[in-house]
Amino acid sequence: xxxxxxxxxxxxxxxxxxxxxxxxxxxxxxxxxxxxxxxxxxxxxxxxxxxxxxxxxxxxxxxxxxxxxxxxxxxxxxxxxxxxxxxxxxxxxxxxxxxxxxxxxxxxxxxxxxxxxxxxxxxxxxxxxxxxxxxxxxxxxxxxxxxxxxxxxxxxxxxxxxxxxxxxxxxxxxxxxxxxxxxxxxxxxxxxxxxxxxxxxxxxxxxxxxxxxxxxxxxxxxxxxxxxxxxxxxxxxxxxxxxxxxxxxxxxxxxxxxxxxxxxxxxxxxxxxxxxxxxxxxxxxxxxxxxxxxxxxxxxxxxxxxxxxxxxxxxxxxxxxxxxxxxxxxxxxxxxxxxxxxxxxxxxxxxxxxxxxxxxxxxxxxxxxxxxxxxxxxxxxxxxxxxxxxxxxxxxxxxxxxxxxxxxxxxxxxxxxxxxxxxxxxxxxxxxxxxxxxxxxxx
Numbered sequence: 001x002x003x004x005x006x007x008x009x010x011x012x013x014x015x016x017x018x019x020x021x022x023x024x025x026x027x028x029x030x031x032x033x034x035x036x037x038x039x040x041x042x043x044x045x046x047x048x049x050x051x052x053x054x055x056x057x058x059x060x061x062x063x064x065x066x067x068x069x070x071x072x073x074x075x076x077x078x079x080x081x082x083x084x085x086x087x088x089x090x091x092x093x094x095x096x097x098x099x100x101x102x103x104x105x106x107x108x109x110x111x112x113x114x115x116x117x118x119x120x121x122x123x124x125x126x127x128x129x130x131x132x133x134x135x136x137x138x139x140x141x142x143x144x145x146x147x148x149x150x151x152x153x154x155x156x157x158x159x160x161x162x163x164x165x166x167x168x169x170x171x172x173x174x175x176x177x178x179x180x181x182x183x184x185x186x187x188x189x190x191x192x193x194x195x196x197x198x199x200x201x202x203x204x205x206x207x208x209x210x211x212x213x214x215x216x217x218x219x220x221x222x223x224x225x226x227x228x229x230x231x232x233x234x235x236x237x238x239x240x241x242x243x244x245x246x247x248x249x250x251x252x253x254x255x256x257x258x259x260x261x262x263x264x265x266x267x268x269x270x271x272x273x274x275x276x277x278x279x280x281x282x283x284x285x286x287x288x289x290x291x292x293x294x295x296x297x298x299x300x301x302x303x304x305x306x307x308x309x310x311x312x313x314x315x316x317x318x319x320x321x322x323x324x325x326x327x328x329x330x331x332x333x334x335x336x337x338x339x340x341x342x343x344x345x346x347x348x349x350x351x352x353x354x355x356x357x358x359x360x361x362x363x364x365x366x367x368x369x370x371x372x373x374x375x376x377x378x379x380x381x382x383x384x385x386x387x388x389x390x391x392x393x394x395x396x397x398x399x400x401x402x403x404x405x406x407x408x409x410x411x412x413x414x415x416x417x418x419x420x421x422x423x424x425x426x427x428x429x430x431x432x433x434x435x436x437x438x439x440x441x442x443x
Contacts, residue, residue, distance in 0.1 A: 001121050001397060002327060005389045009115035013382045016114065019043065020107030020381040024089070024374070027081035027096035030136030030159065031148060033058040036079045036106075040133045043110050047117055049131070054166065056153050058135045061168055063128055064116065070127025070400035071407055074175040075388050076346070077109030078102040078137040078159070086370040099372040101180030101363055104380045106133065108178050108360075111385025116392065125396040127403065130172055135159040137345055139198060139307055142267055146305070156424065157198065158308060158345035164352070165421055173407050174317065174354045176391065177346065178384045181359035181367065186333040186379060187325045187387070188359035189318055194243055194271040195310035196343040197278050197427065201227065201289050202301040207262040217260030218298050221253055224264045227292025227300070234284050243341050244281045245271035271343055274310055275413075290433035297439065299432055306427035309413070311347030314354035316406045321356050324390045328383065342367075351413035352420055354406050360384045 009016070028036050037058035044051045044062040051062035058079060080102060085095035113131050116122065136145070136159035145157040156162045163169060181188060203224045208217030231246055238244035248268035254261030270285055272278035286302055293300035325334050337359070346357050362380030365371030374380055395403040414420040 001124060001393055002390045004119040004121060005115050005393055006328070006386050008119035009111055009382060009386045009389060012111065012114045012118065013378065016107055016111035016385050017377045017381050019110050020103050020377065023103035023106050024098045027091055027098045028079070029083060029094065029096050029141055030080040030138055031057055031145060031154065033079040033135050037133060037135070040079070040106060040110065047113055049113065054163070054168065057162065059133045059159070059163070061133070062113070062131045064113070064122060065128050066122055066125045066396070068126040070396060071173040071403040072128040072130060072171050073392055073395050073403060074130040074132050074169070074172040075109050075112050075392060076132050076134050076175055076177040077106035078177070079106065079133055079135050080138055080159070082138050082368055083140055084368065084370060087372070088370065099369060100138065100367050101372070101380070102137065104180040104360070104363070104374070104384060105177055107381040108384030108388055109133070111381065112388035112392065115385055115389035121393060125393065126400040127396050128171070129392055129396070132163070132168065134163060136162070139196070139269070142198060142200065157305060158348065160345040161306070161348045161424065164348060164417060169349065169353070170417070172353065174395070174403060175346070175349050176317070176321070176356045176388065178358055178360050178387060180363045180380055181361070182363055182365060183335065183359065183361045185335045186329040186361050186383065189322060189334065189336045190313050190357040190359060191337055191339060192273070192313065193311040193340045193347060193357070194245065194273055194343050195275060195278055195347050196269040196271040196307035197282055198305040198307040199268050199270060199282070199285065200303045201266040203227070203264040203293055204299045204301065205260065205262040205296070208260045210258045210260050214260055218262070218296060219260050220264040220298055221261040223293045223296040223298040223300070224250065224266055225292070226295050227266070227289040230288030230291050231285055234288055237284065238281060241273070242277040242281065243271070243273040243339060244277065245269070245341055246281070246285055269307060269343070271341060272310070273339060294434050294438065299434070301430065301432045304427060304429040306424045308343045308345045309347040309351050311344055311350045311355070311357060313350070313356045314406060314410055316409055317354045317356045320394055320402055320406070321358055321391055324387060324394055328386055328390065348420070352417055353412070354410040360387070
């Protein structure tokens with residue numbers, strides 16, 4: 001059966017590479033991927049797959065129903081790009097570039113569908129296979145997404161969390177994707193990643209003429225700088241086991257050079273290995289930012305938005321994936337990755353069902369950098385499709401025995417989608433520091 005799948009994917013290699021290259025040349029950022037989504041939908045139509053669209057956001061979900069009872073497996077492909085204006089293939093208009101290899105994911109997802117359908121193995125499988133084109137994995141353009149949320153168009157800033165809340169994963173029992181990454185091996189087996197909380201801080205001072213009356217102002221930029229210095233000062237309180245990462249940027253530093261800044265804005269993530277690690281670090285970051293404001297007599301409005309939950313790849317699912325990898329490329333072409341401090345919204349899905357997040361080679365250059373590029377289209381696009389298709393077949397053949405066993409032994413972080421949503425919604429927070437009474441003691 002696996003030989004038939006591999007052969008079918010190989011016969012369609014040019015088509016699969018063409019898909020990946022088209023998406024690479026047409027980058028779009030999160031919740032804006034309507035052109036890419038339309039392209040994927042056209043491919044679904046060519047394959048005569050039934051599909052649904054997601055209404056007011058990009059993306060679609062196609063389904064192969066074997067007609068036999070069994071679990072449902074989702075193969076995911078992320079539609080969005082990052083913004084990297086210095087990348088040689090970035091969009092001249094938007095600066096968007098596929099410098100994280102999501103074009104590889106979508107090509108592999110569609111290639112897997114092509115391989116399964118053209119190999120004639122569907123009648124040997126049980127359950128359902130879903131192919132989900134997912135928007136907005138990258139946490140960028142936060143203000144744009146906050147505006148979408150304020151308009152009621154989305155609930156969460158991450159694509160998979162949004163789809164989870166919309167019920168797109170209600171009939172899914174397990175999920176997988178493959179992500180491009182530079183490596184000396186063909187495959188990397190992913191294990192765990194950091195989660196993250198999205199933060200913004202608005203420092204509010206008092207404007208004054210910077211030359212004529214600076215003493216009448218309260219410099220919000222200086223308050224922000226003190227807050228950033230305080231964050232740096234507390235880094236030694238984070239343990240190595242927590243894997244905390246805090247990496248703020250100033251998105252607004254003032255309005256004009258001859259006015260004391262009264263409105264300065266910062267964005268940052270607080271990343272950590274566990275949910276509780278993120279929560280503890282976030283308290284310290286809030287204290288640091290508030291301290292910067294207090295020192296200058298300013299105020300700071302701190303807003304927290306749920307980002308991504310920590311991801312844990314299911315061990316039994318990974319064992320099945322490794323078996324397929326070894327069959328495809330041999331044991332020597334596989335490596336295992338320990339914990340990674342990057343974050344992915346597949347972490348949200350991993351809290352309610354078993355997932356895997358392996359990496360595939362065929363690329364050079366660091367993720368999110370101007371140097372990222374495809375150097376071996378076969379390894380990145382075609383081998384990825386073979387892996388996803390063969391893994392799906394392993395899961396759902398023999399009355400889906402392997403998939404059933406993985407699902408049976410999986411231990412969720414949250415017992416249900418509703419429990420996940422209840423916890424995630426509590427992460428939304430907005431508070432102003434210090435309270436109005438604070439400064440009265442210094443009058």
